[in-house]
Amino acid sequence: MEKNLLVLLLAGVLTACVTINIYFPAAAAQEAADQIIDDVWKIKEGEAAKAPIPPSVTTEAPVK
Amino acid sequence: MKQTWIKFLVMVIAVFSMHLAYSAPNLEIDTPAINALKSSMQMRHEQLESFYGSGAIGLTSNGLIAVRDAKALPLKDRQGINALVASENADRNKLYQEIAVANGHPEWSSSIQEAFAGRWIDKAQSGWYYQAAGGWMQK
Numbered sequence: 668m669e670k671n672l673l674v675l676l677l678a679g680v681l682t683a684c685v686t687i688n689i690y691f692p693a694a695a696a697q698e699a700a701d702q703i704i705d706d707v708w709k710i711k712e713g714e715a716a717k718a719p720i721p722p723s724v725t726t727e728a729p730v731k
Numbered sequence: 732m733k734q735t736w737i738k739f740l741v742m743v744i745a746v747f748s749m750h751l752a753y754s755a756p757n758l759e760i761d762t763p764a765i766n767a768l769k770s771s772m773q774m775r776h777e778q779l780e781s782f783y784g785s786g787a788i789g790l791t792s793n794g795l796i797a798v799r800d801a802k803a804l805p806l807k808d809r810q811g812i813n814a815l816v817a818s819e820n821a822d823r824n825k826l827y828q829e830i831a832v833a834n835g836h837p838e839w840s841s842s843i844q845e846a847f848a849g850r851w852i853d854k855a856q857s858g859w860y861y862q863a864a865g866g867w868m869q870k
Contacts, residue, residue: 670735677739691839692758696846699758699830703765704847704854707772 759833768826775819782808788816789860789867794827794848795820799860799867823847 704710779796782788787803788796796819801809827847831840852861857870 673735673739677742691836691842693842693846695758696839696843697850699760700843700847700850701854703760703769703826704850706769707776708854709773709776710854 758830760830762829762833764829765826765833768822768829772819772822772826775815775822778815779819782812782815783856783859786858786860786869787812789862790851790855792848792852792862792864794844794851795823797862 779788782804783790785803786800787798787808789799791797796816798812798816801812804812824844827844828837828840830843831837852870855861855870859870860867861870862868
C-alpha cells in the first residue's frame, strides 16, 4: 500500500518536472528571431539608430 | 524501504538535472537546413524589398507575408507576386518548423512563429505595412 503511494508520488514529481521541461524559452526565441531577421533583411548592427554621417566640412579647398 | 527511497532520490536528481540542461538559454539556429532557408529568403528579399516599400505586400500578424494591394505594383509584377509571396511563406513556415526540430521540440513551432511575428514587425522599415487587430497599419 505504501509502495503504491510512493509510485504515485514519483509519477507526480516526474510529470511536474516534465511540465517545466517543455516550458518554451520565449526570450531565447526572440533572440534567435532577431539574429535570423537581421541576416535575412541584412540589417547591420546599430544601423537603425545611426544618423547619416554629415559630409565632412572641407577645410582645405582644392587650390587650382 | 530504504532502497526505494534512494531510488526515488536518484530519480528526482536525474529529472532535476534534465531540467537544468533544458533551461540552456540559447536556441540552436545554426543547422544546414536553417542556413539554407535563410539564404533562400535573403535572395528573395531583394525582390520583396521594393514591394514592402510600395505597400503591395505587408507583414501579417502571424509571422508571414501577404499581398496587401496588388494595384501598387507595376503591371509586369502583378502576375508573379502571388507565387513570390507563396514561396516566401513556405520558407518561413519551414524555418519555424526547422528551429523547433533543431531544438528537439517540434511542438514549439507555433510559439517560435509567434516570437518571429512580433520581431519581423518591430524590425520593419518605416513605411512598410503590417497587420494589426484593426487591419493594415503603416510603420
